[in-house]
Amino acid sequence: MSMIGTRVVRKEDPDLLTIGGMYVNDVGPADALHVTFVRSLMAHALLNEIDVSDAASMPGVVAVHTAETLGLAARPPSNPMLNQEMTRTWLATDRVRYVGEPIVAIVAETETQGIDAAEMVFVDYEPLDAVVDLGDALRDETLLYPEVGTNTTFVLPSGVEDDIFAGCEVTVELTFMNPRLSGAPIEPRAGVCEWADVDGTPRLTYWSCTQFPHGARDGLASGLGVDADQVHVITPDVGGGFGAKNGQYVEDLVVAELARTLSRPMRWAETRSESMTNLAHARSVENRVKLGGTRDGDLQAYECHMIQDAGAYPMIGAILPFLSRIVATGNYDIPKVAFSAESVVTSTTPIGAYRGAGRPEATIALERIIDVFAAEIGVDPIELRRRNLFAPDAFPVVTPTGADMDSGEYEAAVDLVIDAADYAGLRAEQARRLDDPSAKLLGLGWCVYVEIANPMGAGEFGSVQVQPDGSAIVLTGSSAHGQGHHTAFAQVAADVTGIPFDRIEVRHGDTDEVKRGGGTGGSRSLQVGGSAIHEAATNLVDEARTVAAQMLEASVDDIVLDTGNGTFAVAGTPAKSIEWAQIASRAEEERGAAFVAETDFTPPAATFPFGVHLSVVEVDRDTGEVVPVRHISCDDAGAIVNPTIVEGQVHGGVSSGISHALMEVFLYDEDGNPMTGNFMDYAFPAATEFPSFERVALETPTDRNPIGAKGIGESGTIGSTPAVQNAVVDALAHLGVTHIEIPVTPHRVWRTIQEATGGDAAG
Numbered sequence: 001m002s003m004i005g006t007r008v009v010r011k012e013d014p015d016l017l018t019i020g021g022m023y024v025n026d027v028g029p030a031d032a033l034h035v036t037f038v039r040s041l042m043a044h045a046l047l048n049e050i051d052v053s054d055a056a057s058m059p060g061v062v063a064v065h066t067a068e069t070l071g072l073a074a075r076p077p078s079n080p081m082l083n084q085e086m087t088r089t090w091l092a093t094d095r096v097r098y099v100g101e102p103i104v105a106i107v108a109e110t111e112t113q114g115i116d117a118a119e120m121v122f123v124d125y126e127p128l129d130a131v132v133d134l135g136d137a138l139r140d141e142t143l144l145y146p147e148v149g150t151n152t153t154f155v156l157p158s159g160v161e162d163d164i165f166a167g168c169e170v171t172v173e174l175t176f177m178n179p180r181l182s183g184a185p186i187e188p189r190a191g192v193c194e195w196a197d198v199d200g201t202p203r204l205t206y207w208s209c210t211q212f213p214h215g216a217r218d219g220l221a222s223g224l225g226v227d228a229d230q231v232h233v234i235t236p237d238v239g240g241g242f243g244a245k246n247g248q249y250v251e252d253l254v255v256a257e258l259a260r261t262l263s264r265p266m267r268w269a270e271t272r273s274e275s276m277t278n279l280a281h282a283r284s285v286e287n288r289v290k291l292g293g294t295r296d297g298d299l300q301a302y303e304c305h306m307i308q309d310a311g312a313y314p315m316i317g318a319i320l321p322f323l324s325r326i327v328a329t330g331n332y333d334i335p336k337v338a339f340s341a342e343s344v345v346t347s348t349t350p351i352g353a354y355r356g357a358g359r360p361e362a363t364i365a366l367e368r369i370i371d372v373f374a375a376e377i378g379v380d381p382i383e384l385r386r387r388n389l390f391a392p393d394a395f396p397v398v399t400p401t402g403a404d405m406d407s408g409e410y411e412a413a414v415d416l417v418i419d420a421a422d423y424a425g426l427r428a429e430q431a432r433r434l435d436d437p438s439a440k441l442l443g444l445g446w447c448v449y450v451e452i453a454n455p456m457g458a459g460e461f462g463s464v465q466v467q468p469d470g471s472a473i474v475l476t477g478s479s480a481h482g483q484g485h486h487t488a489f490a491q492v493a494a495d496v497t498g499i500p501f502d503r504i505e506v507r508h509g510d511t512d513e514v515k516r517g518g519g520t521g522g523s524r525s526l527q528v529g530g531s532a533i534h535e536a537a538t539n540l541v542d543e544a545r546t547v548a549a550q551m552l553e554a555s556v557d558d559i560v561l562d563t564g565n566g567t568f569a570v571a572g573t574p575a576k577s578i579e580w581a582q583i584a585s586r587a588e589e590e591r592g593a594a595f596v597a598e599t600d601f602t603p604p605a606a607t608f609p610f611g612v613h614l615s616v617v618e619v620d621r622d623t624g625e626v627v628p629v630r631h632i633s634c635d636d637a638g639a640i641v642n643p644t645i646v647e648g649q650v651h652g653g654v655s656s657g658i659s660h661a662l663m664e665v666f667l668y669d670e671d672g673n674p675m676t677g678n679f680m681d682y683a684f685p686a687a688t689e690f691p692s693f694e695r696v697a698l699e700t701p702t703d704r705n706p707i708g709a710k711g712i713g714e715s716g717t718i719g720s721t722p723a724v725q726n727a728v729v730d731a732l733a734h735l736g737v738t739h740i741e742i743p744v745t746p747h748r749v750w751r752t753i754q755e756a757t758g759g760d761a762a763g
Helices: 013-018 111-118 134-139 213-224 252-263 272-278 321-326 357-376 380-386 408-423 421-434 485-497 526-553 580-591 643-662 713-736 746-757
Strands: 031-039 045-051 061-065 101-108 123-126 151-157 170-182 190-198 201-208 231-234 268-270 280-295 299-310 335-346 441-450 460-466 472-478 504-506 559-562 567-570 573-579 595-601 610-619 626-634
Touching: 031 111, 031 252, 031 272, 045 101, 045 460, 045 595, 061 111, 061 357, 101 111, 101 252, 134 335, 151 299, 170 299, 170 357, 190 252, 201 213, 201 252, 201 299, 201 643, 213 252, 213 559, 252 268, 280 357, 299 321, 321 335, 321 357, 357 380, 357 441, 357 713, 380 441, 380 746, 408 421, 408 610, 408 626, 421 441, 441 504, 441 713, 460 526, 460 580, 472 485, 485 504, 485 526, 526 559, 526 573, 526 580, 526 595, 559 610, 573 580, 580 595, 580 713, 610 713, 626 643, 643 713, 713 746
Parallel strands: 031 268, 201 231, 299 335, 472 504
Antiparallel strands: 031 101, 045 123, 061 101, 151 335, 170 280, 190 201, 190 268, 280 299, 441 610, 460 472, 460 595, 559 567, 567 573, 610 626
16 A cells, blocks of 8 residues: 555654653753843944843852953854845844844853843943834835844845836725744843864854744854854754744854853743744735736736835745735736835844745735725626636646746635635625624635745755664654654655554754754755655665675666565565565675665756635624634645645644634834744644534646645745735725735724724724
């Protein structure tokens, strides 16, 4: 029986549910000193004085360092597309640019002693005006980098000069925000490290909670000025990443430098409040969109301008409009498009990647304006979408923004969701409730999306080694933090080799054991990491056939593998067969080395998962409360290895996207002070707040990898947020409401109802 497409129970879960995970805070040298950071209390200020003398004399304090005493230099953004003059030191020097920015590092014998000493550091701030609003940032009246002369860090021109809306019978426009989020993983960031002398050369071992062990290794090496082989990164269990743990943070570099300077192991773990103001934030985009077409519903032209909040220091978040542009026209055959963007720095936490990273931003911009267009011409939103979808025979297709899309059954996905939801029945129920003043309003919201998975075309390392006892060890450069790598990758290896699934061990996250790798992000794990394992396993089978041919005294061409029981035999004579254990033992004996095959899989191009979401919400007329009562989705990720894992990924993604639409937002006041800096203030959903999600299966394989897989980790998030927002607008459409900002909190919805009905919204 093939392991592909089989519902195998996840290998990871028994230990996690019984013993528990082993995280960074649980590992490393027992004698490590503790690092505590003193962080800025102001969003924008000059640093006139930093006095650490009292802190240095506190009990248990080993050292207190600033950027000056550590000899830290200002460094430009790592991405060359960003303004290279907007430099940063790992600890703030002349000024601070957001609340929470680290200024001083305290090294103490215990964590408590470090916290006490931090209270004794005196920082003389000279307050400056904060820049929180994107419009204020664009005006450059207050500059975060006065020497640069602008707050703009990245510009993406449309390159279109013609009037793309000439000849359109209907045009609609909308400006709205996609608000700021916190990545908010359950495990905050942490790091443990020590230096050791290896053959006369100093070598760093760093335990890191990261999605990219090899990226962390290379980033540490570059920042510390050593060769990559002088850094050993170990990633134990990671309690959530979602994109925010994909980069190198200044605290990691400071902790490693302190360990080198003091010749002692170091340990650091951030508090939840530190995490909320220092772990990369997400989204925070203003969309200015315009859509044109015919009154019959043919979409002809689309314009989108994004103003991306970069936060105080430009990181990957500042260039995410580059990815938004690729999928700007979504699943639709829109012949004319003009996409442009600009990113500006603000006195806030830097923006990074988060579940979808650029693709959800593009989708919500397009799917919101499509609903506005549908209302303008008086057609059902899903019928407008259906009319403009690419047909299956159009693939492969290249869009005006350069999306080289592989395959898609868009209309089939629409029909599956319509049937599963009983859409006609829902519309009838919606109409009935409008005539019943005591009934809650019903809203139906659609989203049809396409995403680009593995957008940068990254490759991945994989190897398969068969042991003399017939078991196998799989190494992957991909790194798990909850997605089910150990299970899915073992299924791929078992399917190719016939080695029993439960006799395959998957390892990752140690850069000494796995010499190279790309990591996990951009929905690429299975399509490139799994494909690397598939390729390595296939190569190992070929080598095994050669060994088996020698042992069976037959031609290699006549040797066949029975993947049902994992044995090799001469074609037509299965009675005489050889097992993997015999082959591995013979190969090791003859070669004096392990029986292993490894590969670096590089895909020919990215893949394009797609999906259709229908959100059904109830809106309380009196309180404005929005309750999702059903959420039906068809998320096509190509060929599916394990349906259970796919369903889990979709459920997690949908939860994240609905949360963004209903409640989740990170807020600052006008002075740049965080207003949602912990889980008491930041609205974070529980499973009890959502209905059971309804998933409709559809598989449209890709030809861009041997498995046929696309990606699934971000799909649910991309489709659910605009579906919920559209559903709430739909519920209020009879009142003349055409738009409502997210999150659609009860107060915001109530106020919208009051304004639409002439009530006292101010009250």
